[in-house]
Amino acid sequence: MRHLISAADLSRDDAVLILDTAEEMARVADRPIKKLPALRGRTVVNLFFEDSTRTRISFEAAEKRLSADVINFAAKGSSVSKGESLKDTAQTLEAMGVDAVVIRHGASGAPYRLATSGWIDAAVINAGDGTHQHPTQALLDAFTMRRRLVGPDEGLGKDLAGKRITLVGDVLHSRVARSNVDLLHTLGAEVTLVAPPTLVPVGVEQWPCEVSYDLDRVLAKSDAVMMLRVQRERMNAAFFPTEREYSRRYGLDGERMAKMPEHAIVMHPGPMVRGMEITAEVADSDRCTVVEQVANGVSIRMAVLYLLLGGNEPAVTPRPTGSE
Numbered sequence: 512m513r514h515l516i517s518a519a520d521l522s523r524d525d526a527v528l529i530l531d532t533a534e535e536m537a538r539v540a541d542r543p544i545k546k547l548p549a550l551r552g553r554t555v556v557n558l559f560f561e562d563s564t565r566t567r568i569s570f571e572a573a574e575k576r577l578s579a580d581v582i583n584f585a586a587k588g589s590s591v592s593k594g595e596s597l598k599d600t601a602q603t604l605e606a607m608g609v610d611a612v613v614i615r616h617g618a619s620g621a622p623y624r625l626a627t628s629g630w631i632d633a634a635v636i637n638a639g640d641g642t643h644q645h646p647t648q649a650l651l652d653a654f655t656m657r658r659r660l661v662g663p664d665e666g667l668g669k670d671l672a673g674k675r676i677t678l679v680g681d682v683l684h685s686r687v688a689r690s691n692v693d694l695l696h697t698l699g700a701e702v703t704l705v706a707p708p709t710l711v712p713v714g715v716e717q718w719p720c721e722v723s724y725d726l727d728r729v730l731a732k733s734d735a736v737m738m739l740r741v742q743r744e745r746m747n748a749a750f751f752p753t754e755r756e757y758s759r760r761y762g763l764d765g766e767r768m769a770k771m772p773e774h775a776i777v778m779h780p781g782p783m784v785r786g787m788e789i790t791a792e793v794a795d796s797d798r799c800t801v802v803e804q805v806a807n808g809v810s811i812r813m814a815v816l817y818l819l820l821g822g823n824e825p826a827v828t829p830r831p832t833g834s835e
């Protein structure tokens with residue numbers, strides 16, 4: 512694997528290797544000194560053309576924990592505002608000796624273009640493109656599910672075969688939904704999408720999942736329920752029921768959460784719109800993994816960077832026998 516553009520490009524073995532490597536990285540994060548020398552002397556640029564809190568900070572933390580040199584680029588305040596193209600921006604960075612580019616862009620396909628155009632030699636990692644893909648989000652979600660539903664140690668080498676995962680909300684505009692459906696299917700999970708009819712994409716019947724319009728019927732059969740953010744910035748008013756109607760039919764509150772099996776978890780990629788898609792009671796409950804997903808994101812991004820750039824050395828030096 513030279514780039515990470517889409518969750519659909521990952522085989523089951525690729526995905527399990529990333530999850531297992533992330534498990535090693537998570538153990539490093541528990542140590543007093545959290546840094547590894549794996550990417551010393553390598554340079555990674557974080558190229559963000561769209562806003563981000565979690566993904567941008569998480570990639571930066573992952574890069575620094577692997578000892579890479581980090582360059583942060585935000586389109587706002589750069590020469591992009593003077594009309595500079597993606598090609599010229601990328602080649603400017605390449606000229607500075609960049610080994611990997613982490614890119615978030617509003618245009619679906621921008622990371623693919625960067626990886627396949629021949630403009631740059633660096634590895635390209637998609638940090639979210641338009642409504643298309645967000646592969647590291649899907650990986651951190653799968654990692655969180657495997658840890659919670661199988662176990663950190665018991666899960667090693669395993670996928671999510673037979674786990675029933677429900678994604679709820681604005682599927683139409685969600686790169687998180689697309690990436691999760693692709694990856695969860697590869698990992699053997701059974702996925703159900705629940706959304707208002709106006710927020711279900713055309714052609715969804717080709718996706719490897721079920722579609723339902725009745726959240727209450729699906730909850731009792733779910734091992735994990737992932738609420739999706741309603742992306743008002745990508746839609747016109749015609750797409751959307753009223754907020755009250757959306758909340759009543761598709762929002763997750765305490766009463767609905769009680770219908771889920773006891774072991775089942777509530778997930779959200781963030782940022783959450785509290786009150787509409789998820790109540791504060793649910794978001795702040797022990798069953799909600801939102802903060803855990805953020806922590807797991809650093810381990811997953813360390814694993815992806817290490818596997819793309821790190822070479823063949825073990826990421827973590829084995830501890831001497833008998834030591835803590």
Ligand code: CP
Pocket residue numbers: 562563564565566567639648780781782
């Ligand atoms: N989940 C996610 O991509 O969040 P950010 O937009 O804050 O990066």
